[in-house]
Amino acid sequence: MHATSRAIVTNQPGPHQDLARRVARALTHPLKKPIAEHTRQAFAEAEAWRKTRPQPLILDAGCGVGLSTRRLAHQFPDHAVIGIDRSADRLSRDHGELPDNALLVRADLVDFWRLALAAGWQPARQYLLYPNPYPKAAHLKMRWHGHPVFPAILALGGRLELRSNWRLYVEEFALATEQATGTPLRVEAHQPDNDFLTPFERKYHDSGQSLWRLAVDLPWAPALLPTA
Numbered sequence: 001m002h003a004t005s006r007a008i009v010t011n012q013p014g015p016h017q018d019l020a021r022r023v024a025r026a027l028t029h030p031l032k033k034p035i036a037e038h039t040r041q042a043f044a045e046a047e048a049w050r051k052t053r054p055q056p057l058i059l060d061a062g063c064g065v066g067l068s069t070r071r072l073a074h075q076f077p078d079h080a081v082i083g084i085d086r087s088a089d090r091l092s093r094d095h096g097e098l099p100d101n102a103l104l105v106r107a108d109l110v111d112f113w114r115l116a117l118a119a120g121w122q123p124a125r126q127y128l129l130y131p132n133p134y135p136k137a138a139h140l141k142m143r144w145h146g147h148p149v150f151p152a153i154l155a156l157g158g159r160l161e162l163r164s165n166w167r168l169y170v171e172e173f174a175l176a177t178e179q180a181t182g183t184p185l186r187v188e189a190h191q192p193d194n195d196f197l198t199p200f201e202r203k204y205h206d207s208g209q210s211l212w213r214l215a216v217d218l219p220w221a222p223a224l225l226p227t228a
C-alpha cells in the first residue's frame with residue numbers, strides 16, 4: 001500500500017534546550033490542575049472493570065481507534081488491557097469486537113494517569129504509541145516528556161514502550177527519563193515487519209518513514225511525584 005504521510009518538520013536542530021529545566025521543574029513542582037469530573041467518572045468505571053480482572057495490567061495511552069488495544073489483548077491474553085483516548089470520535093470507530101480482556105476508556109490522560117497512580121495501579125506494561133509530536137520548539141510543554149504530568153507516567157512503572165516516527169521525540173523522552181531515573185537509555189529503530197500495532201504505524205511505514213522506539217523497565221515509584 002502507498003501512503004503519503006508527511007515527514008515531521010521541526011525548527012529544532014536537536015533536543016530542546018529547555019528540556020532538562022522543564023523535567024526538573026516537573027519533578028519538584030506538583031501539577032495542580034484539578035481532575036476533570038468526566039475523567040474521574042471514566043476512571044471509576046475503569047477501576048470497577050479492573051476489579052473484575054485482577055490479572056496484570058497493560059495501559060495503551062492515546063490508543064486512538066483502539067486497534068493496538070485489541071491487538072495487545074490478543075497478544076497478552078493473560079493480561080487486562082485498557083486503551084485510553086480523549087477522542088470520542090476515534091474510540092467510536094468500528095474496528096471489530098473488543099476482546100473480553102480489553103476496555104476502551106474516553107478520558108484525558110493528564111488526569112487518568114494521576115488517578116491511576118493515586119489508586120495504586122501498577123501496570124506491567126505501558127504503551128505510548130505515536131503520540132502527537134508537537135514538533136514546533138514552542139510546543140515542548142505539550143510533548144509528554146515536557147509536560148508536568150511526566151513524573152506520573154514514570155511513577156506508574158512497568159515496561160514502558162514509546163514509538164514515534166519522529167526520532168527527536170523519542171530521544172528527548174529518553175533524555176527526560178534518564179534525568180528522572182538515572183538509567184542510561186538507547187533509542188532503537190523500529191521495524192514493524194508488516195505487523196502493524198496501530199493505524200499510524202502503518203501509515204508512516206507505508207509512507208517510507210523510519211520508525212523509532214524506546215523500551216524501558218521502570219519500578220513502581222510514586223515518590224517520583226513531587227508533593228506540595
Ligand SMILES: C[S@@+](CC[C@H](N)C(=O)[O-])C[C@H]1O[C@@H](n2cnc3c(N)ncnc32)[C@H](O)[C@@H]1O
Binds near residue numbers: 061129131
Ligand atoms: C497521533 S494519534 C495516535 C493514535 C494511536 N496510538 C495510533 O498510533 O494510531 C495520538 C492520540 O493521542 C490522543 N491524545 C492526545 N492527547 C491526549 C490526552 N491528553 N488524553 C487522551 N488522549 C490524548 C489523541 O486523541 C490521538 O488519538
